[in-house]
Amino acid sequence: MRDVLTIGGKELTNRLFLGTGKFPAKSIIPKVIKNSETQVVTVAIRRVDLNGEQENILNYIDKDCILMPNTSGARTAEEAVRIAHIARAAGCGNWIKIEVINDNKYLLPDNYETIKATEILAKEDFVVLPYVSPDLMVAKALVNAGAAAVMPLGAPIGSNRGLKTKELIRILIDEIDLPIIVDAGIGKPSQAAEAMEMGADAVLVNTAIATADDPIKMAAAFNFAVKAGRLAYLAGPGAEKIHGEASSPLTGFLR
Amino acid sequence: MTFYEKILELEHFDLKKSWNSITDKIVQKAIHKYTLNTLDFLALLSPAAEKYIEEMAQIAHKLTLQNFGKVIFLYTPMYLSNYCVNSCAYCGFNAKNKILRRTLTLEEVEVESKIIAETGLRHILILTGESRAHANLDYLLACVNILKKYFTSISIEVYPMDKKEYQQLIKAGVDGITIYQETYNRSRYDQVHLAGPKKDYRYRLEAPERAGEAGMRSINIGALLGLADWRFDAYYTGLHAKYLQDKYPGAEISISLPRLRPHVGSFQPVNMASDKDLVQTMLALRLFLPRVGITISTRERAEFRDNLVRLGVTKMSAGSCTEVGGHSQNHSSAGQFKISDERSVTQVKEAILNKGYQPVLKDWQYI
Ligand code: SF4
Numbered sequence: 001m002r003d004v005l006t007i008g009g010k011e012l013t014n015r016l017f018l019g020t021g022k023f024p025a026k027s028i029i030p031k032v033i034k035n036s037e038t039q040v041v042t043v044a045i046r047r048v049d050l051n052g053e054q055e056n057i058l059n060y061i062d063k064d065c066i067l068m069p070n071t072s073g074a075r076t077a078e079e080a081v082r083i084a085h086i087a088r089a090a091g092c093g094n095w096i097k098i099e100v101i102n103d104n105k106y107l108l109p110d111n112y113e114t115i116k117a118t119e120i121l122a123k124e125d126f127v128v129l130p131y132v133s134p135d136l137m138v139a140k141a142l143v144n145a146g147a148a149a150v151m152p153l154g155a156p157i158g159s160n161r162g163l164k165t166k167e168l169i170r171i172l173i174d175e176i177d178l179p180i181i182v183d184a185g186i187g188k189p190s191q192a193a194e195a196m197e198m199g200a201d202a203v204l205v206n207t208a209i210a211t212a213d214d215p216i217k218m219a220a221a222f223n224f225a226v227k228a229g230r231l232a233y234l235a236g237p238g239a240e241k242i243h244g245e246a247s248s249p250l251t252g253f254l255r
Numbered sequence: 256m257t258f259y260e261k262i263l264e265l266e267h268f269d270l271k272k273s274w275n276s277i278t279d280k281i282v283q284k285a286i287h288k289y290t291l292n293t294l295d296f297l298a299l300l301s302p303a304a305e306k307y308i309e310e311m312a313q314i315a316h317k318l319t320l321q322n323f324g325k326v327i328f329l330y331t332p333m334y335l336s337n338y339c340v341n342s343c344a345y346c347g348f349n350a351k352n353k354i355l356r357r358t359l360t361l362e363e364v365e366v367e368s369k370i371i372a373e374t375g376l377r378h379i380l381i382l383t384g385e386s387r388a389h390a391n392l393d394y395l396l397a398c399v400n401i402l403k404k405y406f407t408s409i410s411i412e413v414y415p416m417d418k419k420e421y422q423q424l425i426k427a428g429v430d431g432i433t434i435y436q437e438t439y440n441r442s443r444y445d446q447v448h449l450a451g452p453k454k455d456y457r458y459r460l461e462a463p464e465r466a467g468e469a470g471m472r473s474i475n476i477g478a479l480l481g482l483a484d485w486r487f488d489a490y491y492t493g494l495h496a497k498y499l500q501d502k503y504p505g506a507e508i509s510i511s512l513p514r515l516r517p518h519v520g521s522f523q524p525v526n527m528a529s530d531k532d533l534v535q536t537m538l539a540l541r542l543f544l545p546r547v548g549i550t551i552s553t554r555e556r557a558e559f560r561d562n563l564v565r566l567g568v569t570k571m572s573a574g575s576c577t578e579v580g581g582h583s584q585n586h587s588s589a590g591q592f593k594i595s596d597e598r599s600v601t602q603v604k605e606a607i608l609n610k611g612y613q614p615v616l617k618d619w620q621y622i
Contacts, residue, residue, distance in 0.1 A: 055617065104506065207324065
């Protein structure tokens, strides 16, 4: 059976999403996309310069990829909505990753404003992918608001600290019927594999690839890791044992 | 508590004595902490920390990569007017200086904008001296209206204003403010600001707070290193940035590290910050405030600027000219200070790419 992830009516066979900020040059992005085999690429609308041929990031993204513009820089739901409108007017399709951050110290998302923006944009037929701190009640509200997926953070943006919120994300995976895409915090391929093994539907990586010494190679490494993690999840890993004991020290008497 | 009140409190604290009491062990501990407090920051600025500069650089480099990536944001200044009623001892626009003065007409602003926009730059910083008679709020609003057609981010570096005025500018399309306290040392401030409204230390100091209250998106502060003890001003700048970051978490706070440059007039710095001092300041700031932007202008030499790329700088000016109308006309007025890096925008972009970084010309969008 083909293993596909469906979001907004699109079927994806690759589960690594790519962020485009932070790269040492725009010119390497096509190679990074090729090596990561990604099908979904996010761009910050604040960075898109439609008037500059060389400077326009969109010119470096494979036309076969799904563009997922994001609302980076929005501090309120209202600003996120306005940025989404700019994205649509610029011809960036109808996917939108909502980022509402009113905290420049930790870059933690404002879940409340994110729900509001999701509700408004889902009604306007956007495919809405909100970026949030993992929280079950928030995720449920996002389902009701019409989100197409939920993107919980593994750790603060750019921190490369890995899956610090693992237990909370695990709850979302168990309880929420939308795709769960782990966004932010993943610093190494092994951490991406860990998220996929746990049952995440996809991961989004930017900093860890963009700031590697060789981003093109690192893109390939993440591609393999995400695939391996997904395969392991589908294969159903054996239950983890806390202690490696052969017998049953507590219930052996029942025999 | 406003930052002014904080300063009054801090003045009881003997910084020189503290710096001399910092040991290697304190410095080492501070360098490797995940979250640094103000005392750790103080330690990193100490003479004892000088020999740990490479160790600090390694961490600063990593933190900058994580938080900003391999990118450098570019902008250029546009001088609108060099009329000034102040007499700042260190500045070429000083009211006492007999220089050619002018204010750009709105037509000239349009011409300048066109020429700058052709370089691909989308972020502009507009500057004036302090003379409401020659560049009042209405004039600035009219300029912003023109600039909006060419640029996606407009910052102002003008005289300090009231919250209401900042609100009007924001509504018109301004998203950033740059205002330097020049020096946080109050007595030195009084000495070098010989006359004019700028003598009011507190009104200037609290301008970033008024801008923050007004909802300004980015706030850039700084001290003119060399006016007073650089260590003192570096420390206060860091505390000021932290104060603003805590109070206005929605604003992007950044710090400029300008050093005194030669100009018309004869003012000499009392305490020139060396290249090494500037680097130590930048590294200490990065470790203390990993998310704060750091700006280096063309006051610095090209080669030195290029070397700073890997140490924590996030923003640079390019293709700068400190003369009014300098982007489109030749020497029609005097400049504010001498620039050292005279490379074109294309050349600066190339140099940044050669360092393995991406020059970013657009990082904001008027919404
Ligand atoms: S520093 Fe500013 S206020 Fe002072 S003289 Fe120069 S232009 Fe005028």
